[in-house]
Amino acid sequence: MPLNRRALCGAALAAAAFIHPFAQAQDATIKVGIVGPFSGPFAHYGSLFKAGAEAYVASQGGKLAGKTVELIYRDTGGPNPAQTRVLAQELIVKHKVDYLGGFVFTPNALAVAPLIEQSKTPAVIFNAATSSITEKSEYFVRTSYTLWQVTVPLAQWAAKQGLKKIVTAVTDYGPGVDAEAAFKSEFEKQGGTIVETIRMPIATTDFGPFAQRIRASGAQAVYTFLPGGPPNLGFVRAYNENGLAKAGIQFLGTAETDEFDLQKFGDSALGLTTAFHYSGAHDSPQNKAFVAALKKQDASAVANYASVGAWDGMHVIHKMIEATAGRKDGAKALAAARQLQWESPRGPVRIDPKSRHITQNVYLRKVEKQGGLLVNAEMQSFGPQVDFGLSP
Known part of the structure; x- marks a missing residue:
């Protein structure tokens, strides 16, 4: 389905956006759209995504691979595939985001699969846990679990x-x-x-x-x-x-x-x-550093699977930015993601090169x-x- 700019105008004006001032818009700015519930009964997921993502960027000195990063948040309100699709279209077409992240609910994640496939926009899943999601587009990477x-x-x-x-x-x-x-x-x-x-x-x-x-x-x-x-x-x-x-x-x-x-x-x-796959009580230097960075960013934030999924999701985006030298190149970014392995706050992890899903303890x-x-x-x-x- 073509990405229709006119169809997006009304949705773009109505959508609630939160743009964090890690940077003012510049030619070299990397834009990351984070989609999740920031209102309603599941709003804590959105706030934890925000805390985890911003804590990671702050831990890297405010830039990723030397590039200024702009995080753009969009509120789905809950399980709402139709609204999620509209918001993702707006981020891809109007804001020209380089990457997408977030997604709490499986139906919401599935709704954006055709969009990222067409636009070749890497999308990192911070939470949605149904196995089949990563099979719906080669541009999905998952840092949560199934x-x-x-x-x-x-x-x-x-x-x-x-x-x-x-x-x-x-x-x-x-x-x-x-x-x-x-x-x-x-x-x-x-x-x-x-x-x-x-x-x-x-x-x-x-x-x-x-x-x-x-x-x-x-x-x-x-x-x-x-x-x-x-x-x-x-x-x-x-x-x-x-x-x-x-x-x-x-x-x-x-x-x-x-x-x-x-x-x-x-x-x-x-x-x-x-x-x-994760406990806030996990005893490791990486988890202690994560908890400290999270609390420094947002004193009310909780170290749990949502915030660590966002933290590791931003690590993957960081490495994709590094591999592409900040240029928009979805295929090259995904090729780099498939090779990743690192020590997460949850323990040793790697991205499975075939499924693009995280292998973890x-x-x-x-x-x-x-x-x-x-x-x-x-x-x-x-x-x-x-x-x-x-x-x-």
Whole structure:
């Protein structure tokens, strides 16, 4: 579909933009459009993208590969593919951005695939976690994770713990379906049985009925996936209030104990088990430097998977700028991205040259209290994991 300048005029005027003064517009300025929710119930993702991206640029002295960088933010408000497409068109056509970044929700990321394919604009995914996204355009690179990547090692671990019967309970949209498929296929491969698969509508606020079904299923554990924010709090509350923990039904998840919400859970979160690629408590010099840079940029920012996805996303953009000497050359930029490996705040990582998805360690985590605060304590590393959900 052609990029129509006239069709963009109204959207361009209506779109809310935030341009950070790392630089005034100059001929040599590299423009990066960051797309995410900066308003509405998922606005924390946008603020964490902003903090992570700006902290990275600041950590490099305010320039990337010697080039001035202008970060241009666009607000999707939430899962809104049509609006996301309009905003991405505006960034590509009107603002002539060199790179795109961000994208919280899978449908939003998929909506821009035809645009970046046509314009040859590299787009770095800071969050959206459905495996198939990177297959939709060769100009996608992902620095977050996928549900298959973090779920397969968790299913293997669960089987090794002697768990035989598990119920899956996931939010009924792309990533939730991915999570369910990943856990079910791997757990059954390991000899386990999924006694029930529960899909919860995305608008669910009362998780009590689902918790009761889980308790009645006869399962030894529940594997769950929910989008960040209020659904996590609601599900864990229902898990405890309906006696699942007391009945010995183990909680298994991925991002459900996200650092952004973790302190809100209170002691009800203690002992919750997750497998994930990052913990704010990860003990490394790189993570300490990241946390310090993030706090210096925004004292209210939280070191979590969204902010570290943005930090590493800007590292990838930095290296693409370096490889192209700041010129607009999508093919050359992507060729450079495919070769990248570095020490991230999450541990050693690399970009898979075929899938353009990040290969990274996945950690078994348990919620503990340290110094009066709840943390996702890393109990063990499963080692480097690829995206098991991609087509062979």
